[in-house]
Amino acid sequence: MKKCVHVLYVVIMLMSALCVSAQQNVGDKSLAMVSPCVTGDDVEFVLDMPNARQVMLRGDWMAEPVAMQQRDADGCWYYMCQDLAPGVYTYTYVVDGTTMIDPSSVYTLRDVGQLFTYFIVGGGVADYYMIQDVPHGTVSQQWYHSAAMGYDRRFTVYTPAGYDDGDRLYPVLYLLHGMGGDETAWSELGRAAVILDNLIAAGKAEPMIVVMPNGNVAQQAAPGSSARGLVPVVFHEPRTCNGEYESAFGEIIDYIDTHYRTYRDAGHRAIAGLSMGGYHSYYISANMPATFGYVGLFSAAIDARGKHAVYEHIDAKLQQLQESDLRLYWIAIGSDDFLYDEVRLLRERLSAMQCPYIYRESDKGHQWSNWRLYLTEFLPMLFR
Amino acid sequence: MKKCVHVLYVVIMLMSALCVSAQQNVGDKSLAMVSPCVTGDDVEFVLDMPNARQVMLRGDWMAEPVAMQQRDADGCWYYMCQDLAPGVYTYTYVVDGTTMIDPSSVYTLRDVGQLFTYFIVGGGVADYYMIQDVPHGTVSQQWYHSAAMGYDRRFTVYTPAGYDDGDRLYPVLYLLHGMGGDETAWSELGRAAVILDNLIAAGKAEPMIVVMPNGNVAQQAAPGSSARGLVPVVFHEPRTCNGEYESAFGEIIDYIDTHYRTYRDAGHRAIAGLSMGGYHSYYISANMPATFGYVGLFSAAIDARGKHAVYEHIDAKLQQLQESDLRLYWIAIGSDDFLYDEVRLLRERLSAMQCPYIYRESDKGHQWSNWRLYLTEFLPMLFR
Numbered sequence: 001m002k003k004c005v006h007v008l009y010v011v012i013m014l015m016s017a018l019c020v021s022a023q024q025n026v027g028d029k030s031l032a033m034v035s036p037c038v039t040g041d042d043v044e045f046v047l048d049m050p051n052a053r054q055v056m057l058r059g060d061w062m063a064e065p066v067a068m069q070q071r072d073a074d075g076c077w078y079y080m081c082q083d084l085a086p087g088v089y090t091y092t093y094v095v096d097g098t099t100m101i102d103p104s105s106v107y108t109l110r111d112v113g114q115l116f117t118y119f120i121v122g123g124g125v126a127d128y129y130m131i132q133d134v135p136h137g138t139v140s141q142q143w144y145h146s147a148a149m150g151y152d153r154r155f156t157v158y159t160p161a162g163y164d165d166g167d168r169l170y171p172v173l174y175l176l177h178g179m180g181g182d183e184t185a186w187s188e189l190g191r192a193a194v195i196l197d198n199l200i201a202a203g204k205a206e207p208m209i210v211v212m213p214n215g216n217v218a219q220q221a222a223p224g225s226s227a228r229g230l231v232p233v234v235f236h237e238p239r240t241c242n243g244e245y246e247s248a249f250g251e252i253i254d255y256i257d258t259h260y261r262t263y264r265d266a267g268h269r270a271i272a273g274l275s276m277g278g279y280h281s282y283y284i285s286a287n288m289p290a291t292f293g294y295v296g297l298f299s300a301a302i303d304a305r306g307k308h309a310v311y312e313h314i315d316a317k318l319q320q321l322q323e324s325d326l327r328l329y330w331i332a333i334g335s336d337d338f339l340y341d342e343v344r345l346l347r348e349r350l351s352a353m354q355c356p357y358i359y360r361e362s363d364k365g366h367q368w369s370n371w372r373l374y375l376t377e378f379l380p381m382l383f384r
Numbered sequence: 385m386k387k388c389v390h391v392l393y394v395v396i397m398l399m400s401a402l403c404v405s406a407q408q409n410v411g412d413k414s415l416a417m418v419s420p421c422v423t424g425d426d427v428e429f430v431l432d433m434p435n436a437r438q439v440m441l442r443g444d445w446m447a448e449p450v451a452m453q454q455r456d457a458d459g460c461w462y463y464m465c466q467d468l469a470p471g472v473y474t475y476t477y478v479v480d481g482t483t484m485i486d487p488s489s490v491y492t493l494r495d496v497g498q499l500f501t502y503f504i505v506g507g508g509v510a511d512y513y514m515i516q517d518v519p520h521g522t523v524s525q526q527w528y529h530s531a532a533m534g535y536d537r538r539f540t541v542y543t544p545a546g547y548d549d550g551d552r553l554y555p556v557l558y559l560l561h562g563m564g565g566d567e568t569a570w571s572e573l574g575r576a577a578v579i580l581d582n583l584i585a586a587g588k589a590e591p592m593i594v595v596m597p598n599g600n601v602a603q604q605a606a607p608g609s610s611a612r613g614l615v616p617v618v619f620h621e622p623r624t625c626n627g628e629y630e631s632a633f634g635e636i637i638d639y640i641d642t643h644y645r646t647y648r649d650a651g652h653r654a655i656a657g658l659s660m661g662g663y664h665s666y667y668i669s670a671n672m673p674a675t676f677g678y679v680g681l682f683s684a685a686i687d688a689r690g691k692h693a694v695y696e697h698i699d700a701k702l703q704q705l706q707e708s709d710l711r712l713y714w715i716a717i718g719s720d721d722f723l724y725d726e727v728r729l730l731r732e733r734l735s736a737m738q739c740p741y742i743y744r745e746s747d748k749g750h751q752w753s754n755w756r757l758y759l760t761e762f763l764p765m766l767f768r
Contacts, residue, residue: 034616051480053435096435103484106499106607107614110490119614133611136536140524143545152520161527164643223490227517230491230503232418259548 035104036091036119043081043119045091046104050075052095059091060116060367068093086126087369088191090116109189111368112180113223113233127198128376129191134201135161139193141183141225144255148248153214154221155252156183158193159260160200160207169263171383172209172256173294174249175375176273176280180235182222183214186375189368190274195376205379209260213252215273215280217244240276241301243308246283253291265293266325270382272296274371275339282346283310286317290324294382297331298374299366302342315353322355328381329357332374336365419488420475420503427465427503429475430488434459436479443475444500444751452477470510471753472575474500493573495752496564497607497617511582512760513575518585519545523577525567525609528639532632537598538605539636540567542577543644544584544591553647555767556593556640557678558633559759560657560664564619566606567598570759573752574658579760589763593644597636599657599664601628624660625685627692630667637675649677650709654766656680658755659723666730667694670701674708678766681715682758683750686726699737706739712765713741716758720749 035046045057047068055077056065061084068077077093090109092099101108102117109118122130137160143152163170175192177185186192192210199205217239220226239245257264271292273281278300285295287310304311322329329350333343350357360377362370419430429441431452439461440449445468452461461477474493476483485492486501493502506514521544527536547554559576561569570576576594583589601623604610623629641648655676657665662684669679671694688695706713713734717727734741744761746754 038614048482049480051435051437096433098432098487100484100487101499103482105614106494106497106617108492108499113490115485115490115492130613131609131611133535136527136538138524138526140522142522142548143520151517154520164526225515227515229514230422230489233490 033104035102036117038119038121041082041084041086041121041123043084043089043121045077045079045081045093045102047077047093047095047102048074048104049077049095052077054096056094057091058094058099059089060369061085061087061089065094084121086121086124088118088120088126088129088372090118090368092116110184110233111189112235125373125376128195129372130198131194132198132201134197136197137161137193137200138163139187143221144252146248146251148244148251149217151220153219154183154225155214156187156212157256157260158187158196158210158212160196160209162207163209163261167261169261169268170207170209171268171270172211172260172262173270173272173379173382174211174213174252174281174292176213176215176271176277178273178275178277178299179240180233180237181277182216182219183212184222184225186210186212190372190375192375195372196379199376199379206383208379208383209256209262211252211256215245215277216240217248241279241305243283243306243310246280246287246310247308249280249284250288266290267293267327268383270294270296270328272298272330272375272378273300274298274374275366276301279305283314286314286321289317289321293325293327295321295326295329296374296378297343297346298371298378299333299337299339300331300343301339302346315349318350318355319353322353329355330360330378330381331357332360332362332370332377334362334364334366334370336363337370338366417488419486420501422503422505425466425468425470425505425507427468427473427505429461429463429465429477429486431461431477431479431486432458432488433461433479436461438480440478441475442478442483443473444753445469445471445473449478468505470505470508472502472504472510472513472756474502474752476500494568494617495573496619509757509760512579513756514582515578516582516585518581520581521545521577521584522547523571527605528636530632530635532628532635533601535604537603538567538609539598540571540596541640541644542571542580542594542596544580544593546591547593547645551645553645553652554591554593555652555654556595556644556646557654557656557763557766558595558597558636558665558676560597560599560655560661562657562659562661562683563624564617564621565661566600566603567596568606568609570594570596574756574759576759579756580763583760583763590767592763592767593640593646595636595640599629599661600624601626601632625663625689627667627690627694630664630671630694631692633664633668634672650674651677651711652767654678654680654712656682656714656759656762657684658682658758659750660685663689667698670698670705673701673705677709677711679705679710679713680758680762681727681730682755682762683717683721683723684715684727685723686730699733702734702739703737706737713739714744714762714765715741716744716746716754716761718746718748718750718754720747721754722750 058065216237278297442449600621
């Protein structure tokens with residue numbers, strides 16, 4: 001373990017080109033301390049709030065928050081985590097009961113209605129989560145008109161490096177977020193574009209278009225990105241699991257197929273999602289046989305949460321899907337996931353119906369570390 | 385002034401579709417308090433840190449930070465700002481000396497190396513800064529290969545609503561950020577896409593492509609978005625004002641003209657930038673006569689900061705630019721801007737050379753409120 005240098009003396013070059021002192025807020029714009037300090041697989045956290053009485057570190061790699069220690073020398077609160085496994089990690093501090101990001105980092109992720117500071121411990125699968133010097137695809141925030149909903153809605157789309165330099169057609173993966181997420185979840189929390197860039201550059205995944213729509217019918221776009229304004233973010237948007245989204249999904253496919261250079265057969269089309277997005281993927285693929293050749297259910301909810309035609313006669317639909325041009329039905333879940341039993345029952349039904357599937361069980365529960373991992377494992381199986 | 389409801393009881397529907405309690409971190413994911421609370425032009429700030437000894441509110445609308453008041457009832461720190469003019473505002477709290485965003489908001493902007501919470505007071509020009517129910521353009525993060533630099537670099541591009549639905553050609557604005565900024569500055573801090581959507585929908589600006597490159601030659605992309613990783617952000621990247629960027633700008637234009645449906649004449653091409661981006665715009669346009677028909681210098685640095693051929697014989701180049709297909713030379717600066725005298729001397733030189741320009745002087749200084757305003761005023765003058 002190397003010694004961290006906590007205090008980064010940001011050399012504001014007063015002799016530099018522009019007169020720094022008169023720039024708006026510039027005194028605020030460079031941080032005086034570096035936290036977290038990642039050295040190999042050791043991570044040190046420092047918080048300069050000497051008057052706090054208790055500071056907890058709540059990290060997504062720990063079952064429980066841990067108390068940080070206050071040092072006499074400077075009153076800062078410290079904590080060292082050692083031997084972290086490779087991965088993307090998020091955390092917050094809880095200062096006398098108030099949850100906050102690390103004031104010493106600008107690298108944040110929003111998960112539902114809360115910001116988290118994040119960092120990456122490289123190595124292993126996490127090398128696919130880190131931006132590498134490889135050709136990069138384009139990530140776009142784009143709007144389409146939903147005739148079914150009667151308003152414009154936003155989606156995120158990834159087009160692989162080289163898309164704009166030729167005329168070839170590409171396969172398409174539709175990648176769906178979970179409850180509380182939106183069209184930014186996979187690209188931000190999931191690091192989907194980074195994973196795709198790295199797998200494609202390594203020759204481990206086919207170049208593909210990835211479409212990440214917004215699965216909350218009541219939303220036009222992510223919080224802060226629509227005419228709703230800067231509203232508080234709620235976990236459970238209405239109109240998510242009532243069949244509306246699943247039954248109107250064809251209009252998204254139509255939009256993509258008429259605006260991007262896509263192959264339009266099941267052999268070149270995949271759908272996958274996490275949690276509620278797995279639920280959506282399960283019902284959309286079952287209701288649209290011969291549309292998707294590849295289906296991925298990541299920690300998926302399975303049992304119908306509402307009443308709608310898309311949820312009816314599901315076993316017959318699964319049989320029909322199986323008899324169509326289906327190449328891969330991939331089910332992944334963590335051993336501690338609260339949806340484990342729903343997924344187990346689905347597997348039993350599929351087996352009883354002699355519907356083939358591949359099952360991947362990881363450790364841990366219903367969390368992003370699994371979903372990044374599942375995406376990294378799922379992509380290489382597509383379109384080959 | 386209406387009474388704000390501070391405490392939003394986030395109804396986590398335990399009876400809802402997915403089992404909320406087992407979702408990762410979900411207790412953290414919805415905020416229990418709303419701050420800032422914007423009611424018309426009044427804004428109330430609340431911070432729940434009862435053990436702090438002093439809390440300052442540092443807002444970009446105030447000359448100096450103000451002390452927040454601690455209420456006996458709940459120990460929270462409060463401050464009320466009344467009669468704020470329409471605009472986008474950013475702020476931080478300084479809690480016993482430590483600067484932090486508002487823990488009760490997820491709406492942040494990064495300016496150089498610091499996060500700020502932001503909010504919007506609507507009305508007047510700020511209605512153009514708020515997302516409205518109008519057709520929305522696409523915002524993309526895209527990479528091109530810089531032959532001059534020898535590596536891939538990222539830019540942000542806005543294509544207007546309808547771009548993907550037809551074959552027509554579009555004019556292009558190249559919009560450049562200031563020192564400490566990057567290819568995300570105009571789209572995030574500047575709300576460029578929102579302003580464009582609103583002006584185009586109102587018929588006040590022509591539909592156009594807007595290209596927002598990264599003006600820091602030493603950077604491939606914004607902090608956190610390149611293989612550099614999650615590095616501390618510095619204000620003054622090297623290789624920004626030494627002629628490298630200006631002299632290689634043609635490769636960005638070539639990339640756009642070969643990858644987007646553009647008109648390729650000066651009458652359909654504009655360049656503008658703020659501060660260092662104004663400096664870049666000034667020298668790029670002067671060195672590439674007959675390339676840009678419209679030039680916008682927003683709070684621009686003018687005097688050469690380095691030695692390079694692009695900075696030489698500037699008056700002769702300005703004359704040549706004037707004699708080419710130039711339709712608008714627009715200079716804007718705030719009366720309190722530290723670059724005011726550089727701009728005044730430029731105006732005097734232009735006048736002496738009988739080079740026409742339009743001058744716009746606003747109040748205030750070197751700040752985003754001016755740059756959003758200038759963009760909103762500049763766009764309607766282009767390509768008409």
